[in-house]
Amino acid sequence: METRAPYVLIGSFVLAAILAVFGFVYWLNNTGGIGPRTNYHVQFQGPVPGLLVGAGVLFNGIRVGEVTQLGLAPDNPRFVNATISVATATPVRSDTKVGLEFQGLTGVPVVTLEGGVIVAKSGEPLTLIAEAGAGQSMTQAARDALRRVDTVLEDNSGPLKDTIANFKTFSDGLARNTGKIDGILAGLEKMTGGGTPAQKITYDLRTPQNLGPAGKTLAASLAIPEPTAVAMLQTQRMLFAPAGDRPGFGEFLWADSIPKLVQARLIDSFENYDIAHAPLRTSDLGQADYQLLIDIRRFRIVTEGETRAEIGLSARIVDKNGKVIASRLIETSEKLDKVEPAAAVAAFDAAFARIVKELIGWTVQAV
Numbered sequence: 586m587e588t589r590a591p592y593v594l595i596g597s598f599v600l601a602a603i604l605a606v607f608g609f610v611y612w613l614n615n616t617g618g619i620g621p622r623t624n625y626h627v628q629f630q631g632p633v634p635g636l637l638v639g640a641g642v643l644f645n646g647i648r649v650g651e652v653t654q655l656g657l658a659p660d661n662p663r664f665v666n667a668t669i670s671v672a673t674a675t676p677v678r679s680d681t682k683v684g685l686e687f688q689g690l691t692g693v694p695v696v697t698l699e700g701g702v703i704v705a706k707s708g709e710p711l712t713l714i715a716e717a718g719a720g721q722s723m724t725q726a727a728r729d730a731l732r733r734v735d736t737v738l739e740d741n742s743g744p745l746k747d748t749i750a751n752f753k754t755f756s757d758g759l760a761r762n763t764g765k766i767d768g769i770l771a772g773l774e775k776m777t778g779g780g781t782p783a784q785k786i787t788y789d790l791r792t793p794q795n796l797g798p799a800g801k802t803l804a805a806s807l808a809i810p811e812p813t814a815v816a817m818l819q820t821q822r823m824l825f826a827p828a829g830d831r832p833g834f835g836e837f838l839w840a841d842s843i844p845k846l847v848q849a850r851l852i853d854s855f856e857n858y859d860i861a862h863a864p865l866r867t868s869d870l871g872q873a874d875y876q877l878l879i880d881i882r883r884f885r886i887v888t889e890g891e892t893r894a895e896i897g898l899s900a901r902i903v904d905k906n907g908k909v910i911a912s913r914l915i916e917t918s919e920k921l922d923k924v925e926p927a928a929a930v931a932a933f934d935a936a937f938a939r940i941v942k943e944l945i946g947w948t949v950q951a952v
Contacts, residue, residue: 621673622650627683627696628658629665634694636685641695642669643686649675652696669696788930789840792853793938796945802859805952808873809852809864812844812898814881819844823929824885826895831888837926843884847898851879854941855948875910875952876903882914886921886929893918894932896940902951911951915943 633655642650650671658664671677675698682699738745759766817824821838825831839846856863864877883897897916903909919936921928 622670623673623675623677624653624668624670625677627667627669629667629685631663631665633665633667633685635687636665636667636694636696640693642671642698643695644671644675644677644698649698667696671698784836785838786836786926787838787840788926790846790850790930790937791934792850792857793941794857796854796858796942801949802861803855803949803952805874806872807855807864807875807877807948807952809848809855809877809879811848812879812881814844814884818881818884823926826885826887827889831924833925834929844881847879847881847884850937851877851941851944855945858945874905877901877948878903883916884933886924886932887918888924892921892924894921894929894936896933896936898940898944900944900947902948911947913947915940915947917943 636652636655638652638655640652641648642652650669652667653670654668656666658666677698682697684697685694686697687694819842821840821842823831823834823837823839841849852864864873878901880899881897882899883895885895887893887895895916895918897914899912899914901909901912917936917939919932921932
């Protein structure tokens, strides 16, 4: 018996120590630690995500207690009731504001208090009502904000679509009228004295002379509509191959766009050949027996190899029924010794004269 006595004593001491530790922990969690404590009831009118028993209670940012109890309100499950234990010296009063904050990177929730002292009724803990939305997390707030934005966008989807469509129409209009806008701005600049526009020099294509007739005249009425051409040829500028600007041609302009200029000089040339059977103008196309349809293939200065002025036309003669009775491709070039406006125009005049003589002879034979 004497041998076993120390073991009983040691076991009793260890058990007492364990019970003391558990008692201290229980007291710390339920009475709030050292010093007198006061309990308060807090009611949250919404969810309190992440709030747990033991969470801290802060007063103006200073920890003064902890949450000791959590549960749903029995009369309204949407509300959450909590019991907090705070130091009695904490200045809590009837207008104390209660909230929920999320601290740190992990967003640990704590109950926050702001206010002064109030004496609770004897035996009854004071009940504090948290502000509406106090338990709303940042994620929930973001979701609510996005939901409101989505509602606004949905309610105004029609006007938004119309606004976007109007912007597209406006931008398309600007793209189509870029040249006109540039002209308007240039005019405004000129009016305000902001710039001095360069003086343009206009050059015309000469009508060939002494063309005939050489025995045969036009046996039927003929009309020459405006020639067709690719967009690049719808210009008054001198065109080059390879493309690019050339010194001295910055202010160069043909008297009209290339298709209109070629049409006018072809009509003048046919009149010089046989004034009695002059071609009809564009407004009289329906009265002509035949139409001479011209497609301009080339009207440019070539600077690769031997420098030359090139003209290439595709010609078709059609009757009143639209039937093609003859077609031909007519091409020629004229050597150019010096790349300057006056020399270039003289080369085009010579090349155009050969084109016209060949075209008139072929047309007279066909009709």
